[in-house]
Amino acid sequence: MNWLTKPLPASLILVLVWTVWRLAFLLHTGLPQPGIHDEFSYLLGADTFAHGRLANPLHPLAGFFESAQELVRPTYASKYPPGQAMFLALGQVVLGAPFYGVLIGNALMLFTFCTMLFAWVPPRWALAVTVLFGLVLSPGMYWTSSYWGGSAAASGGALVLLAIGVCRKRQTPLAGAVFAIGVLLLFWTRPYEGGVSTLMMLVVFARELWQNRRVGVVMAALPILAVGVAWSCYDNYAVTGNPFLLPHLLHQRQYDVEPIFWFQPPRPQPTYSHPRLAAMHGINGQEANHEKTWTGWQLYAHRLIGPLGVLRWDLGSAIVLMLLAPLAWSDPVFRKMALVAGVFLLAVGAETFHFEHYTAPVWAALALMIAIWAQRAWDLRLRKFHVGAVLVLFALVPPVMLANASIAVLSPMLRRPLTLLVGDTLNSPNLYEWSRQRSALIDRLSALDRPQLMIVRYPSPDWRVGEEWVYNSADIDGQRVIFAHDLGGEKDRALLDYYPDRAAQLLTFDPVSGKAEVQPYPRGKF
Numbered sequence: 206m207n208w209l210t211k212p213l214p215a216s217l218i219l220v221l222v223w224t225v226w227r228l229a230f231l232l233h234t235g236l237p238q239p240g241i242h243d244e245f246s247y248l249l250g251a252d253t254f255a256h257g258r259l260a261n262p263l264h265p266l267a268g269f270f271e272s273a274q275e276l277v278r279p280t281y282a283s284k285y286p287p288g289q290a291m292f293l294a295l296g297q298v299v300l301g302a303p304f305y306g307v308l309i310g311n312a313l314m315l316f317t318f319c320t321m322l323f324a325w326v327p328p329r330w331a332l333a334v335t336v337l338f339g340l341v342l343s344p345g346m347y348w349t350s351s352y353w354g355g356s357a358a359a360s361g362g363a364l365v366l367l368a369i370g371v372c373r374k375r376q377t378p379l380a381g382a383v384f385a386i387g388v389l390l391l392f393w394t395r396p397y398e399g400g401v402s403t404l405m406m407l408v409v410f411a412r413e414l415w416q417n418r419r420v421g422v423v424m425a426a427l428p429i430l431a432v433g434v435a436w437s438c439y440d441n442y443a444v445t446g447n448p449f450l451l452p453h454l455l456h457q458r459q460y461d462v463e464p465i466f467w468f469q470p471p472r473p474q475p476t477y478s479h480p481r482l483a484a485m486h487g488i489n490g491q492e493a494n495h496e497k498t499w500t501g502w503q504l505y506a507h508r509l510i511g512p513l514g515v516l517r518w519d520l521g522s523a524i525v526l527m528l529l530a531p532l533a534w535s536d537p538v539f540r541k542m543a544l545v546a547g548v549f550l551l552a553v554g555a556e557t558f559h560f561e562h563y564t565a566p567v568w569a570a571l572a573l574m575i576a577i578w579a580q581r582a583w584d585l586r587l588r589k590f591h592v593g594a595v596l597v598l599f600a601l602v603p604p605v606m607l608a609n610a611s612i613a614v615l616s617p618m619l620r621r622p623l624t625l626l627v628g629d630t631l632n633s634p635n636l637y638e639w640s641r642q643r644s645a646l647i648d649r650l651s652a653l654d655r656p657q658l659m660i661v662r663y664p665s666p667d668w669r670v671g672e673e674w675v676y677n678s679a680d681i682d683g684q685r686v687i688f689a690h691d692l693g694g695e696k697d698r699a700l701l702d703y704y705p706d707r708a709a710q711l712l713t714f715d716p717v718s719g720k721a722e723v724q725p726y727p728r729g730k731f
Contacts, residue, residue: 212323215332216316223339224312230344236304237350240640242485243285244352245676246274248303250283250290252679255297259287259443261679268478269689269700272675273485276456281681282444284456288361288393289354303352311342311349314356317363318572324370325538326576334576337601338568341520348562355562358399361390363569365403372422373413381425389433395566396451401552402545402566409541460486462493467557479690480666481673491670495558520568523575526600532585533578542570542577575601639672642721650710651685658707660700660726662691664716672719674712688712701726 208214239245253261260280264270267277276282283290289310296306318338322331342348348355364387371380391399407414438448445455460482462471471493477483484490533539549567553559579601585593650657661674675688687707689700701709709726 210328212320216319238640238644242273246283251293254294310356313360317360321363321367330576355565358394358565359568362566366569376419376422378421378425381422385426385429399566405545484667527578533581539577542574655708657686658709661712
């Protein structure tokens with residue numbers, strides 16, 4: 206099969222097979238519902254783009270709609286970089302649902318990984334490792350079953366490494382363009398982590414790139430980078446009012462007590478519009494308490510191994526075996542990728558919070574390490590026994606098979622990823638069941654003749670802060686069901702007066718079971 210030895214057709218075939226497999230599984234489970242604060246924020250960004258806007262105007266009653274991970278002042282917008290939301294918006298506009306943008310991002314990751322590996326290793330190892338990562342992107346993995354990303358940033362890292370791989374052999378303007386697109390994709394998804402990985406790539410390959418330098422490569426990259434930076438400044442200005450202020454940093458100024466890096470001092474607690482925001486972001490909130498279970502050496506150990514812990518265990522086990530069987534350390538590219546990955550993980554370790562998708566920019570480097578190691582290990586023989594084949598299969602096959610075995614066991618119920626750490630952190634015993642209840646309620650109320658105003662009252666401000674019902678679309682006033690916080694009778698009067706044509710409902714919860722109850726809002730009691 207000659208097409209398997211060529212990067213473009215081989216990549217397209219693998220992507221097609223993976224996409225058919227993923228869509229077939231999606232027919233069984235249905236489209237996943239958002240359940241994490243970050244997901245709702247990304248979906249707000251996607252809906253904003255789908256409406257042809259970079260940000261939404263400040264709502265006159267913004268305090269009623271203020272929830273975690275979103276901005277409501279000076280504009281109503283997502284706090285996150287625009288990259289992931291762009292993919293979701295593409296799925297929403299072209300295919301009718303934001304989740305298809307997740308699958309587009311997954312497919313792009315596999316395509317870029319395969320083409321990148323073809324630039325560095327023989328075709329059979331490029332294909333084998335791409336298949337490995339295709340299996341890692343199983344329906345049970347949250348990069349493929351949720352809305353808060355990972356694949357888009359991984360694609361950016363792969364494009365940067367692809368461009369460097371091409372430039373080592375022959376610098377062409379196309380390589381410069383690919384490099385620029387990869388850098389922008391990283392900046393629009395994981396700016397800090399993407400910046401660290403790109404800088405390290407340039408450092409370790411600086412001599413080779415300089416020796417083979419061509420003006421055409423730079424001239425192809427600079428216009429793309431210039432346009433991308435200009436658009437980024439415009440996007441920042443549309444959201445924050447300052448072309449050089451990222452929405453994420455503005456959100457931190459407005460809400461967060463916890464610093465971006467753990468070695469920074471905590472910030473003073475701001476004044477919140479309602480106590481539930483304090484229960485999430487404040488000095489005694491969930492974010493501030495995430496490390497208080499560790500003290501002394503345990504805390505420092507957690508900070509040291511935290512970034513290692515958010516690498517997928519199936520990939521992590523392969524990397525551990527590579528370290529225990531150092532068959533590829535003589536390869537200079539392997540050593541450079543190991544240096545990139547090591548510095549990257551130290552940089553991620555400096556952040557206060559760690560999640561798996563934070564490491565996405567370095568996944569391409571890990572894929573290249575695995576491919577080089579497998580290529581070297583495969584030829585290892587002990588007398589007539591093919592030790593290398595056993596070693597490679599032991600490193601790559603069982604971890605992925607075990608990870609995907611959960612699909613067969615959990616497939617009747619698997620509609621959300623099983624990220625237990627997030628659920629525990631956000632104090633929610635069933636982080637995903639409630640999101641299905643919320644979706645079902647929206648569907649039921651949307652079918653009514655009269656548009657609805659759902660005023661949400663929690664048993665206490667810190668009650669299951671992970672189960673936040675007050676999230677809305679980009680066009681709050683135009684949606685059939687609006688969710689708003691209960692700020693108290695007198696304040697709620699302004700909300701009722703603003704929406705006189707809507708049926709006002711009060712949403713309450715049983716504090717033990719969490720069961721939601723809807724009843725007409727008692728308008729006479731202020």
